[in-house]
Every structure is written in structure tokens, then in C-alpha cells.
Amino acid sequence: MHANFSDEELLKLMRKGDEIAFVTLYRRRQGGIYRFALRMCGSESVAEDVTQEVFLHLVRDNGKFDSARGSFQSYLFGIARNQMLRRLERERPFLSLVSSEDENDASPIENLIVPGDLLNDLTRRETIESVRQAVLALPAHYREVVVLCDLHEMSYQDAAEVLGCAIGTIRSRLHRARAILVERLQSLNSESVADISSTQTATPVFSESFV
């Protein structure tokens, strides 16, 4: 029965101590929050911590949500974003652009590999890894708009609610962030071309890598 309730209805029940409502709400929203944190930082353990903090915040301060200021989803993402920024600020000197070896060995990238064409698989994996590193290397205020709008496919309106800024700001940051990403990927690709040229082997340019 709870599965048919809206977020706001579940929140009301949760405030009255309904555990099923809390669990339903958690199961409905944890995936998005976890993926947002994972894509922002590239670390599964940090993503797990952030997800836990977001819902602990909800447990402790479940009266703070105001539906007049935006959707419940945006509210949760806003909490997650604040948690992420705090962590990024605290751990900036130690932030790694690549996953540590103690992260899950079975990378999700493995799931994409289709047996048969090893060269294409390798190219695809390298491309995804390049994009992942380029996104993680973006300054936080650019990274968050790319994660929300391009990876989560969130609307500019929703992203503006999450980040607490104007839609125009989202638009301009996204434009700049994409330009930076294109530059970085071109740069990475040029390095790759230079490396491979030295071994007399042809390689596709960045613009052809995905097509």
C-alpha cells in the first residue's frame, strides 16, 4: 500500500513513526542519491557514507522539508550536495581521480563489455575512463551541474532547485563545464595520439572515438 503513496505522504507517515513509510521512502530515493554521490566523487565508500548521512538527516530533522520550496527529491539532493561539498573541501588534498584499489574490484564498466570485439571493448573502456577522469577533475561547481544535468538527466529547473541558484546560472555553468570537458578530452586524446604515433600505429581522434 505504501508503494502508492507520494513522497510527501510517506514523509507525513514517517513523522508519525511509521517505519514502513520510512523504508519505502528510503528504497525509492536511495539509488539516485547514491549515484549522485558516486558520480561526484568516484568512491563507493564515500557514496555510501553520503547516502547514510542524507537519510540520517531526514530522520533527525524530518520537519524541515517545505514543499513550497521544491520537490522532495530536490530537497534530498540538496542535502547530498551539501554533504559532498563538505567532504570535498575536507578531503581535497587527498582526493584521487582514480578509484582506489580497495574499491569494488568488479567495476561497473566490466558489465558493458560484450565478448567478441576486444579492440572496441578496450577503446570503449578507455573512453569511459577518460570521461570519468575528466568529470572528476572539474571544479565542484561545474562538476555538480554536469552530474545532475548530463548524467542524471535532471531538468535545469530541478538542478536549480537542488543547487539553490537561478536557471541561467545552471545554463552558463553547464556550457562552461562542457567546454572544459571537450578541451580536456581533446588534450587526453592528443597525448594518446602522440604516444601511439611513436609506435607507428594509427588511432582514431577524439571526435571519432564514440561513433
Next chain:
Amino acid sequence: MNCQEFDQIVSELATSRIMDAALLESGLTHAAACQNCASRLANTRALFSGLKALASTTEASEAPVQTEAVLLAAFRQQQSATTPTNQPEVVALLTRNNWLNRLPIWTYAAAATVLIGITSYSMSIWRSAQSAPTELRATTATLGNLSHRIEPLEGGLLLPVKQGDKPNFKFRKVRALQFTIAPVDDGSSVQASLGEFTPLLGEEIATDFLPLTHESDSQPMESGQVIRVQVPRTALASFGLPVNIERVNETVKADLLLAEDGSARAIRFVR
């Protein structure tokens, strides 16, 4: 259209989003005539393709199952704190370092009070057992600021445990240690490793013993006792074990290992 104007619409062109037909035509015409902008358009298309591929690698990712159990325990604890009842308190005995880093201050306080409650209860049990090993009766112990009924199962016998040939007990090596177990009912004894010893009955299965104190904090253990108790099912969550949401209000059987000073050293859950 000039290059600057083209730059403003390159994302929309690359993603083929709905846009003004005249603007689309103008942009494509410009790209056909300008090599730099054509390259920019191709690279932006490649970027979106890469972002889409990147998103697909994590689109099924979710928080681990134990996160839900931890949050549920926190929710119940919060409800208990705001609405005082006679319901059993969550046994929040935390032993994992990563949990310690992530849980709020009030959880530490709750864990400490619960541990103190269990220890004092255990000491009283120990003292009574030293004088005359008898059947353990159901009793009430204070865990935190709430009363909690602890019920012995399977006859409620206290089982004295004597350490064998290893002088220094460390929980992380429990499987290597030998104990003599002498059930008090008939005086017989058996040799078994701690991880295997009875009193598991019939088809019972159990977790390993989970330490209730840090290894560095615990004193070497010369002998001990095991008592069978019931604890709230949410206690499972405190050790990262999954909790069935539909059975959160039920209790679960557990064996509590008591040191000679009465302190609770380890617990295992029994099914």
C-alpha cells in the same frame, strides 16, 4: 551565424534537442562552412556519447543493503527518544571502525549506555552463577534508560566455559582456541572450538561470535560463561547484519559470552 553564436547552440545541436528549425538550419550551415565549428560540434557529440556511456556504468548502482539496516535502527532509536515507551531499546553495540566514523554522537552515547547496562546485568548473572549454578530466570535489565526484558531460552542454563591451553584470549583468533564446556545439568564436558561449541540445538545455526569490545580494550580471558538471551531484532543492524523489515518488532536469539569479571565480551546471533 558567426562562430560565437554557433558556440551558444552547439550543445543543442549535438544532442539533437528540439530547437527552432531556422536556428538548426543556420547552425548546420555554419558548421559545414567552418572547420573549427564542425570540429567543435563533433567533439561535443562525442562528449555526450561518452557521458551517456559513463552514466550507464553506474545506472544500477545502489547503496549497500546494510545501509538500510543502519538507518532503520537509527529511525527506531530516534522514535524511542522522542516518544518514550516500554518497547525494547535498540542494542547499539558498535564495533566496526567505519561505523564509528560515520555515526552521530548520540549513537555513541546510546551504545555506551547499552554496553554498561549489559555489563551490569552480566555481572549480576555471573555472581549468582558462581555461588550456585541454577536455571536462569527471566529478568529485566536496564539498557540505556529503558527497561528491557531478557529471557533465557532452552531451559536457560548457564554454561561455564573454561579456557584451555592458550593464555591470551583474543577475539580475532577465537577459532584457534579450545574451550572446555561443562553444562551444569549433568556435569559432563566436551571439547570444542569457540566457533563451534554447543549449546546450538537441533537445526540451529549461528553467526560467529562478534566482539563487543575492541581487542586492545579487552583483558585476557581465563574463563567465561555463555548465556542464551533474546534481544531486539534491530540489534542485528548494529553489527551490519540484514534485518527483515517485516520482523523488526520480533526478538532474535543470541548467545552472550561473559568474561570472569562479568563483562560481556562477545555475542552471536542464533537462528
